[in-house]
Amino acid sequence: MYEHVTKILYSVETVALFMHINPDADCVGSSLAMYKYLTNLGKKVDVFLEPTEEIRDNIYILPNIDVINSTSPSSHYDLGITLDCASPTRLGKKMLKILNTHCEITISFDHHKSYSKFTDILILDANSASTTQILYKFFKENDIDAIDLDVATCLYAGLITDSGNFSYNSTTVETFEVASELISYGVDHSLLARVLYLETSYNAFSLSLRVLSNAMFYYDKRLGVIMFTSEDFKQTETKLVDTDGIVNILVNIKEVILALSIVEISNNEFKVGLRSKGDFDSSLIAEHFGGGGHKNASGCKLYGPKDEVLNKLVSVSKHYLDKYDKH
Numbered sequence: 397m398y399e400h401v402t403k404i405l406y407s408v409e410t411v412a413l414f415m416h417i418n419p420d421a422d423c424v425g426s427s428l429a430m431y432k433y434l435t436n437l438g439k440k441v442d443v444f445l446e447p448t449e450e451i452r453d454n455i456y457i458l459p460n461i462d463v464i465n466s467t468s469p470s471s472h473y474d475l476g477i478t479l480d481c482a483s484p485t486r487l488g489k490k491m492l493k494i495l496n497t498h499c500e501i502t503i504s505f506d507h508h509k510s511y512s513k514f515t516d517i518l519i520l521d522a523n524s525a526s527t528t529q530i531l532y533k534f535f536k537e538n539d540i541d542a543i544d545l546d547v548a549t550c551l552y553a554g555l556i557t558d559s560g561n562f563s564y565n566s567t568t569v570e571t572f573e574v575a576s577e578l579i580s581y582g583v584d585h586s587l588l589a590r591v592l593y594l595e596t597s598y599n600a601f602s603l604s605l606r607v608l609s610n611a612m613f614y615y616d617k618r619l620g621v622i623m624f625t626s627e628d629f630k631q632t633e634t635k636l637v638d639t640d641g642i643v644n645i646l647v648n649i650k651e652v653i654l655a656l657s658i659v660e661i662s663n664n665e666f667k668v669g670l671r672s673k674g675d676f677d678s679s680l681i682a683e684h685f686g687g688g689g690h691k692n693a694s695g696c697k698l699y700g701p702k703d704e705v706l707n708k709l710v711s712v713s714k715h716y717l718d719k720y721d722k723h
């Protein structure tokens with residue numbers, strides 16, 4: 397199935413790996429799994445993240461996390477690989493330039509439904525719960541002996557977080573099969589579930605109290621919205637990475653079908669996270685605003701005054717909720 401990529405891997409010596417901006421556990425997990433796997437195969441591997449970006453504290457539990465941006469990019473790589481990255485803009489400007497100018501061949505591994513091709517080769521499976529699920533199948537076919545506990549741990553991390561601890565629609569028979577095979581390497585699945593999926597910091601907890609107490613509901617509570625302002629971050633000493641997961645509390649409310657988290661990044665610039673239940677496709681709304689993602693979890697960016705951004709999102713959400721009711 398992956399013979400063409402396997403052939404390339406045998407022929408290369410130097411590899412650069414690229415993560416997406418605002419990296420989640422699937423992105424970091426797939427990058428560090430690929431790092432260790434290729435290192436085990438004797439390759440020289442560097443891992444890069446746009447330098448302005450931060451990684452959430454919880455993710456530091458992953459083995460080999462220190463290799464990220466530990467070297468400055470060299471002028472030439474035989475191969476460049478992007479992981480969990482659905483569009484060139486998600487790489488960040490500097491990383492995109494390095495991918496395009498320093499790498500002889502480029503490959504993407506991804507599982508996003510809305511994907512725009514920007515590498516020579518694309519390994520895409522939108523039915524995979526995580527990018528790490530695709531990687532495991534690839535690693536197994538390519539050279540199963542190069543999979544070790546570090547590789548398995550990083551792969552498992554992406555699997556639990558992107559599948560919502562095996563609860564989202566994207567969780568399939570294959571997801572569970574991959575999980576069980578990974579656990580056979582000795583992965584501490586209980587620790588990973590607690591630290592990556594359940595645990596929060598005190599400051600992030602305070603942030604969630606603030607924004608959830610001001611949550612807004614529309615259309616018979618089918619739509620729930622929370623907003624994070626720069627004042628919320630200042631008062632609780634938190635950052636964008638600390639918003640992670642808070643919107644899930646809203647979508648877990650029985651009446652809510654769609655939940656939005658609107659985060660003020662800078663003046664008149666908002667990052668929007670969408671979470672939905674069941675068959676409601678949140679990525680259609682994200683795509684309407686130039687973003688994308690998965691059915692139950694997607695994202696986009698909006699620009700303008702706060703109230704205008706909120707109104708636009710609420711009215712477009714209404715359109716899709718009405719359509720959903722009729723189907």
Ligand SMILES: [Mn+2]
Nearest residue numbers: 422480527558
């Ligand atoms: Mn992912």
